[in-house]
Amino acid sequence: METLLDTQRRLKSLLLMYLLVVKAAGDCPKPEGGDNTVLTNESLLMNVFPENTRVTLECSSGYIKESGSEFITCSDDEWTESELICKKKDCGQPPPKPHMKFNTSEGTLFGALVRVTCEKGYQISGSSYKQCYDQGWSGRASCEIVTCDQPSIANGYTSWDSENDPEYNTAIRYTCHEEYTLIGSDTVLCDENGEYSPDQPVCNEVTRAPATTSRPQDSSAAPTVHRTQTVTTSSIPNLSTLPKVFRGKATSAGILSTTSSSFQGMHDGNVDTVTDSGTVAAVVIGAVVLLGVIIGFILLHKFNMRRKG
Secondary structure, three states, rough: OHHHHHHHHHHHHHHHHHHHHHHHHOOOOOOOOOOEEOOOOOHHHHOEEOOOOOOOOOOOEEEEEEEEEEEEEEEEEEEEEOOOEEOOOOOOOOOOOOOOOEEEOOOOOOOEEEEEEOOOOOOEOOOOOOEOOOOOOOOOOEEOEEEEOOOOOOOOOOOOOOOOOEEEEEEEEEEEEEOEEEEEEEEEEEEOOOOOOOOOOOOEEEOOOOOOOOOOOOOOOOOOOOOOOOHHHHHOOOHHOOHHHHHHHHHHHHHHHHHHHHHHOOOOOOOOOOOOHHHHHHHHHHHHHHHHHHHHHHHHHHHHHHHHO
């Protein structure tokens, strides 16, 4: 029994001495990566790092080796300095696509953003940015041609007869039905914004002026009468047949009555001054001559009366 106890004591002492020796030889702590470097998966699975243990480093995601060794070693309880230098991965120019352009002002290295644009008349379908990742450029995009809505016009028709929408730079012609007139341009283009330039026209109904109708003649108005008045000497009474005493008065009365009736007949209707100008002139001259004769008879009659009185 005592012998067994002594044996156990000796084993414990030996084990303690072994641990002291190993500890004296030194272990390194678990290593860590440096600038843009990390431990490999194999090195990450190790738990104990005794003297002269070697682990492997690699570049972080998005970086590639530029120079230096990937290994570090445990020496005197410390890891040797890492010599691995990593640099950003360059994604290069994005792959070209039809009608697509890229703004690479931020560069093409890992983490850089690139703006995607399309040529005039095309629009982006998808992401308008791409970013450089470890596996290359991210984001999917394409440039599709711009289209306009189906053209239409009330009271008319267009030259577009397809079920598809008109594409950029397509010309559309417009025509109105009969009795309608086109207001605006008869030809428009589908522009880069998906709008028609100029604006689509309209068809307006033609406005006709009302027909002019002749005014009905007023039945109450007196008709225009064209009369030709003729003054003859037979209308003047023969003075020699009158008594001497009344010859002057009768002559004056008869002549005045005849003259008055003659002029009254002349003005019974409206005289056409254009067609009867000759007749009117003759009548005026006759009236003047007749008036002179009347005045002469009156003066002569007065003279005779004074002589007898």
